[in-house]
Amino acid sequence: MSKAILPSRMNLAVFKQKKIGAKKGFDLLKKKSDALKKSFREILAKILETKKRMGKEFNLALISLAEANFAAGDFSKSVLDSVKTRTNVRLNISSENVAGVHLPIFSLRGDADDQNDDRQMLGLTGGGQAIQRCKERFQKFLKILVDIASLQTQFITLDEVIKVTNRRVNALEYVVIPRIEFTISYIEKELDEESREDFFRLKKVTDNKKNEKIESQKIAKGNDDLPEQTESIFGGEDEEELLF
Amino acid sequence: MSKKGKAFRTKGSLLVAVIGDEATVTGFLLTGIGERNRKGDSNFLTVTKDTTLSQIEIFFRKLLDRDDIGIIMISQNIAEQIRNLITEHEEVIPTVMEIPSKDVAYDPEKDVILSRAARILYGNEVGMEKLRQID
Numbered sequence A: 001m002s003k004a005i006l007p008s009r010m011n012l013a014v015f016k017q018k019k020i021g022a023k024k025g026f027d028l029l030k031k032k033s034d035a036l037k038k039s040f041r042e043i044l045a046k047i048l049e050t051k052k053r054m055g056k057e058f059n060l061a062l063i064s065l066a067e068a069n070f071a072a073g074d075f076s077k078s079v080l081d082s083v084k085t086r087t088n089v090r091l092n093i094s095s096e097n098v099a100g101v102h103l104p105i106f107s108l109r110g111d112a113d114d115q116n117d118d119r120q121m122l123g124l125t126g127g128g129q130a131i132q133r134c135k136e137r138f139q140k141f142l143k144i145l146v147d148i149a150s151l152q153t154q155f156i157t158l159d160e161v162i163k164v165t166n167r168r169v170n171a172l173e174y175v176v177i178p179r180i181e182f183t184i185s186y187i188e189k190e191l192d193e194e195s196r197e198d199f200f201r202l203k204k205v206t207d208n209k210k211n212e213k214i215e216s217q218k219i220a221k222g223n224d225d226l227p228e229q230t231e232s233i234f235g236g237e238d239e240e241e242l243l244f
Numbered sequence B: 001m002s003k004k005g006k007a008f009r010t011k012g013s014l015l016v017a018v019i020g021d022e023a024t025v026t027g028f029l030l031t032g033i034g035e036r037n038r039k040g041d042s043n044f045l046t047v048t049k050d051t052t053l054s055q056i057e058i059f060f061r062k063l064l065d066r067d068d069i070g071i072i073m074i075s076q077n078i079a080e081q082i083r084n085l086i087t088e089h090e091e092v093i094p095t096v097m098e099i100p101s102k103d104v105a106y107d108p109e110k111d112v113i114l115s116r117a118a119r120i121l122y123g124n125e126v127g128m129e130k131l132r133q134i135d
Helices: A007-070 A076-081 A127-221 A226-236 B023-028 B051-064 B077-079 B083-088 B112-122 B124-135
Strands: A089-098 A103-107 B015-020 B044-046 B069-075 B095-099
Touching: A007 A127, A007 B015, A007 B112, A076 A103, A076 B023, A089 B112, A127 B023, A127 B069, A127 B095, A127 B112, A226 B083, B015 B023, B015 B051, B015 B095, B023 B044, B023 B095, B044 B051, B051 B077, B051 B083, B069 B077, B077 B083, B077 B095, B095 B112, B112 B124
Parallel strands: B015 B044, B015 B069, B069 B095
Antiparallel strands: A089 A103
16 A cells, blocks of 8 residues: 555444455456356357367268269359359357357358359259259358357357456455455554553553542641651652553 | 457458368358459458468458458368467457368367367366367
C-alpha cells in the first residue's frame, strides 16, 4: 500500500466490507471457471471423437471421386471452369452463450444445386450419376468438417477465457484478499493498542488521584500517629516514579 | 491477441477455403464452395508437385488477410510445409482445419488443435497415446 491507512473504526468497517466484496467476487469467479472448464472438457472430447469420424468420411468421399472419374473421365477441368464469381454456399456464424462467454457456431447454408448450368452439364457425357454421388459424399464430408471447425473455434475461444478467469481467481485469492486481511488485522491491532493505552492512562490517573487523596487525609489528621509508617509505605519523594 | 476470445464479427456470411491436391479440391468444388472473382482471386488452391512453397505461403497469407473467410481447410501434408505460419495464426476466425490427404495417412499427432486437445484432456503421454489409437 502506498499511503498509510488511518487505523480508525470507520476504516475497519470499510475494509471489512471490502473483504466481503472480494470474497463474493472470488466465489462467483470460481463458479464461472468451473462451469467453463466443464464445457471445455466436453468440447475436447467431442473434437477427438468427431475427427476420428472425419477420417473415415474422407476416405469414402475419395473413393466416390475415383468412381466418378472412372465413369465420367477427368472432369476436374470443367469443375474448375464452373466456379462462379459468387457462391451461395456459405457459412453463417451464430453465437452460443455459455457461462457468460460467447462461443461461435458455424452453420453451412446455401445450396449448390440451383447454381449455373455449367455444373449441370457435367455428367452429360456419361457418369452423371457417379458425379452426383460424389457430390453428395463430399457434401456430407463438408458438413462434418464445418461441425469440427465450430468445435475448434469454441475450443480456442474457451481456452483463452479460462486462462483469463483463472488469472483473476488467483489474483483475488493470493493477492487482494490477503492484503485486505492484513490491513484489517493491522487496524485491529492498532485499535487494541489504543484502548490498552487508554486503559493504562486511566488507571494511572485514578491511582494518582487515590494517592493524593490518602496523602491529604494523612496531613489533615495530623502528623502524630503515623509519620514513620507513612514514610515506609509510600517511600519518599526521592523514589522515581514507575513508568509504564 | 486482440481478436482472441473476444466478440467476433457476426458478419453476414463467410466462405470456406480449400488448399489441397487436385482430387480434394475438385471434390469440394463440386459442393459449390468455390468462388473466383473477376480479378482472379479465388478461395481455393490446387497444389501439385510444381507448386512452390512460397506460392502456398502467399496464398495462405492472402486468405488470412481477407475478412470473409471462415474456415481454411488444408491437407495435412501441405499443412506440414507451412506449419510455422499455421502456429503463428492465433485468431479465432478464420479457423484452420487439417484434413487428411490422399497419399499420406492422417496423422493425428501432427494436428495442432488435436494434439493440444489431447494433451489438455489427458496429460502429455496418455494424450498422445489416445491420439494414436484413433486410427
